[in-house]
Amino acid sequence: xxxxxxxGSHVSVSEGALVLLRxxxxxxxxxxxxxxxxxxxxxxxxxxxxxxxxxxxKGINGFEAEFKKSETSFHLTKPSAHMSDAAEYxxxxxxxxxxxxFGTGTRLLVSP
Amino acid sequence: GxxxxxxxxxxxxxxGTSVKIECRSLDFQATTMFWYRQFPKQSLMLxxxxxxxxxxxxxQGVEKDKFLINHASLTLSTLTVTSAHPEDSSFYICSAPxxxxxxxxxxxxxGSRLTVL
Numbered sequence: 001x002x003x004x005x006x007x008g009s010h011v012s013v014s015e016g017a018l019v020l021l022r023x024x025x026x027x028x029x030x031x032x033x034x035x036x037x038x039x040x041x042x043x044x045x046x047x048x049x050x051x052x053x054x055x056x057x058k059g060i061n062g063f064e065a066e067f068k069k070s071e072t073s074f075h076l077t078k079p080s081a082h083m084s085d086a087a088e089y090x091x092x093x094x095x096x097x098x099x100x101x102f103g104t105g106t107r108l109l110v111s112p
Numbered sequence: 113g114x115x116x117x118x119x120x121x122x123x124x125x126x127x128g129t130s131v132k133i134e135c136r137s138l139d140f141q142a143t144t145m146f147w148y149r150q151f152p153k154q155s156l157m158l159x160x161x162x163x164x165x166x167x168x169x170x171x172q173g174v175e176k177d178k179f180l181i182n183h184a185s186l187t188l189s190t191l192t193v194t195s196a197h198p199e200d201s202s203f204y205i206c207s208a209p210x211x212x213x214x215x216x217x218x219x220x221x222x223g224s225r226l227t228v229l
Contacts, residue, residue, distance in 0.1 A: 042223060043205050
């Protein structure tokens with residue numbers, strides 16, 4: 001069965017610092033992987049996705065993620081954090097036609 | 113662009129009453145919609161898949177009689193929490209596949225926060 005593991009329920013960075021949110025997946029088939037962001041009391045917004053092709057995927061708001069099959073990882077990065085990046089981030093894997101299994105989420109805290 | 117809208121955003125009800133949450137796809141048709149439940153500070157758990165014109169498909173452990181799902185049209189799915197109890201209090205989120213190829217984006221609604229007193 002497909003699953004994802006997000007390491008770290010909370011990540012704190014200073015504004016301008018590198019953001020690294022970790023996600024490892026388990027899948028018996030070539031995975032489709034996603035990162036979503038959730039702001040308080042709101043639904044989820046897609047940041048980026050990997051389906052096939054280029055393993056480095058660029059998303060919105062300056063985020064990117066790299067699919068590494070050998071490491072079964074799909075970590076999310078951003079070179080320079082902004083205060084507005086503070087939110088909950090979810091990694092997800094597709095388990096069937098457009099059905100997703102989500103990780104437990106990582107709350108990103110950005111300090112001035 | 114394509115948007116999914118939920119209503120209501122917030123609802124407070126008394127224990128034993130039923131609450132209906134609507135999920136609409138705006139500007140596109142969705143033969144399938146997904147209903148998720150999110151507990152505080154936890155991830156989203158898929159509850160069921162709503163299928164237009166047929167019965168919903170529930171995930172293991174989800175009570176079909178408590179969480180009634182109806183997908184009456186290509187743009188509307190409803191989730192009714194019947195005889196609600198405090199333990200049903202949660203954040204309910206729906207999603208619909210974008211009108212694109214497999215692996216395409218899922219659009220999520222804004223979520224509906226249910227509080228049962």
